[in-house]
Amino acid sequence: MxxxxxxxxxxxxxxxxxxxxxxxxxxxxxxxxxxxxxxxxxxxxxxxxxxxxxxxxxxxxxxxxxxxxxxxxxxxxxxxxxxxxxxxxxxxxxANHPLDCPVCDKGGECPLQDFTFRHGYPTSRIDGPRLHFKKPIPLSDKIALDRERCVLCYRCTRYYDEVAWEQELTTDERGVKSFITSQFDQPLQSIFSGNIIDLCPVGALTSRVWRFESRPWDMTHTETVCSRCSVGCSVTQWERRGQLVRVTSHENDDIDEGWICDRGRFDYTDVNDPSRLRTPSIRGKRSTWADAIGAVAAGIKGKGAKLGVSLPQDLTNEEAFLFRRLLDGPLKGAKVKMHGRTAIPAPEGDTMRIKEIDDASVIVVVASDLENDVPIIDLRVKKAVSKRGAKLIVVHPDGVDFDRNPHTVHIRNACGDLAEKVGGKEMPLYRATNERGALAQGVGGWDKLDGVEALFSWGPPPTAGIPSSAKFVAAWDHLPRDGYQEAVVLPAATFAERQGSYTNVEGTVQFLRPPIALRPPLKEGWEVLCELGAALGVSLDYAGIVPIQREMSLQAPDPSPEPMPVLIGPAHP
Missing domain, CATH: 3.10.20.740 (Ubiquitin-like (UB roll))
Known part of the structure; x- marks a missing residue:
């Protein structure tokens, strides 16, 4: 222009x-x-x-x-x-706004406060009765609504209509008595509902998870990467007194445009769980790190195909790099199963970027429910359809989120190698947080763990449970689980305490910045893998995360000279 x-x-x-x-x-x-x-x-x-x-x-x-x-x-x-x-x-x-500032969660970061000081009159002329509502109203188990504080800006209802494509919020009554409410007083169900908290310019919409926790000036905040899916949204994690107390969005137009899903916003309380594992144990008895790692090494070494390995979906690139060394050596032949692993192989070259969805004229989604698999890409596709007139074709055997849109063509059969034929681009929709990074390191397995005699369970236990055939179980986790009573247990750092990087769904490597300092006796993942490697006879002698990253960069293949001409999908086996 x-x-x-x-x-x-x-x-x-x-x-x-x-x-x-x-x-x-x-x-x-x-x-x-x-x-x-x-x-x-x-x-x-x-x-x-x-x-x-x-x-x-x-x-x-x-x-x-x-x-x-x-x-x-x-x-x-x-x-x-x-x-x-x-x-x-x-x-x-x-005129009707309550003087709730001393108890309002928005206090200290409230535009209404700031604008009143900078643009308002110095004194109030209002001395009549104020309009009152019942407060707070729970819109869901995560969000509270204070109707007295609402300034009827309609950001929340417009967001639901324009961005999320949901009909869950509306306005009731008329004139000065108007107020925001959920449709038919039903709780909000959208996986994107938490964004209205960030959008609200006053304290009308607040998080029930963070309610009355702290003031903004009482917390330190760190910009990092969300670990809840493969999109890799930019988020701000807020820490107070060694605890993770809040997660908010941090706008990154190349990836998330400032939106995050409710999993990324609210699923962090396990970091502060009082029952967290903090010391190693062997068969329920407290142990030293050296003894526990020695017991793990003795139980898994030389097992070959009789060893099963369950990997977390959010292992970092650096952890995957080190673990590959173990799989190539003393753990060679082990069956590996990654949580959330799809059937998609590693890409052969560059793939479509998330921001390129905005300019697409036709979008084909194959075998993926975007809302659950890659939520923020779901919003990108909706934007392309509603704002730019893109045509959407969904190839999926079941009903999905896009079915309600009249511009969606829903095909219930596979479409073959369509992208290559039409000269399009592909974005493989990996579900697991760092699935693409794990595949690049060669550790993103999806073997069945049935019949293994030894199990190394990193992160939560396998979805199907600990195999009954396993005579030896080693668990590396941050929470106690059923089945760990007779296991060798190593305490793990959480996503809020780890260093490293993720490779997101489009292939962008993003670095983690932990908001919480790891407190002994807990250890970084790379450090535990180095000690386990030493116990298994593999030299993994690194003094920190940076030397690992340096060696990884030296071994990285040259980038593909041209992008692959394929389309979005598929994401499911």
Whole structure:
């Protein structure tokens, strides 16, 4: 698009045609307060807080969030008319707003607080009775709604309509008595419901998991990678007093666009479980690391095909690299089963990038329920269909999330090597967190573990349970489980304490930044593997994670010169 020249508060700028005034102002560091506007949602001009004065135009304030720039426009955000208009809107917003700041979870990171100080009147003229609602209302077991705090920006309902394609939130009553509620007062079911917590500009929608836990200034936060599926969303993990207390989204337009699923947002409480394993044990008796690792080595060495290995879906690339050394040596011939493993082999070259879905004209999804397998890619596909008019074809034997959309063609039979024939691109939809990385290291097995005499269970036990044929069991886990009573147990670090990297579904390597320091006697995964290797007679002498990564980079194959011409899918055996 050609650039448009305009002036904002004396700053002469040029921005692409169609840019909204509120976005143009950001390019020169000018804040225009907003509640209803969000750059990932369609503009509606509901809250009127972004009023500005501009010429040529009508002789009254206009909403900056719905007005595109025009050639020669002169915008005044600090004119007396605009300043008074915004202060008036804030006064209206506060007319029924409770003074809950001391107990509100949004306190300290609340736009309403900030805007009131920066753009509102210094004193309140409201002394009449306020509107009251029953509060809080549980929208689900994870989300609470405080209707008194709501400013009716409609971000939450618009998100459900535009992004999640769900009909779970709506507005009830009219006028000043309007309030947000769930459809038919039913609990929210969407796997994407938690995003409305981040979207809410006030304390109306809060996490019941984090409720009354701490203030933002009481926590330290770390930007890292989600470990709950293969997409590898960027997240912010919040730590307080050695515990993981909150997970929020961190916008990465190349991958997640600022959205995360509820698994990534809420499934972290096991990190703080008081029953966590913290010391090694042998048959239920506390042991030293040296004795426990020696017992593991004695029980699994030289077993060949009689040894079964169950791998976690979120082992890091570095852990997979080290474990491959063991499988090539003393554990050669072992049966390996990875949690969440699909039937997809390692790709032969580069594959489609997640952000390329946005520009696709036709999308074919083969044998994958995106909502459950790769949730944020599900939202990308919905965006391509609803915003850009992409045609969606689903090849799946069962009903899936897209069936409700009239633009979806649902085929219940396999389509063969369609992508190569039409010159498309493929994105293999791996389910397991680091399945693509494990495959690259040659450890992403999916053997059956029936009949093994010894089992090395890394992470949760096998989905089918510990084989009854196993006479020796070694478990490397962070929680106690049934079947560990007679096992050799090694305590494991959680996703919030580990260093390393994941390779996500598109092939991007992303590095973990643990928010919680690992406290002795717990050890890093790479360190345990090095000690286990020594006990098995394999030299894995590394002083830290960086030397491992350096050696991995030296052994990495040259990248494929050209991308593969294939399509999205399949994801299931």
């Amino acid at each position: 050609p650039d448009v020249n305009l002036t904002i508060d004396g700053h002469k700028i040029a921005v692409p045609a169609g840019t909204l005034i509120v976005e143009a102002a950001k390019t020169v560091g000018i804040e225009i307060p907003v509640f209803c506007y969000h750059h990932k949602l369609d503009p509606v001009g509901a809250c009127r807080l972004c009023l500005v004065d501009f010429t040529p135009g009508p002789p009254r304030p206009q909403t900056a969030c719905t007005t595109p720039v025009s050639e020669g426009m002169v915008v005044r955000t600090q004119s007396a008319m605009a300043v008074a208009a915004r202060a008036d809107i804030l006064e209206f917003e506060l």
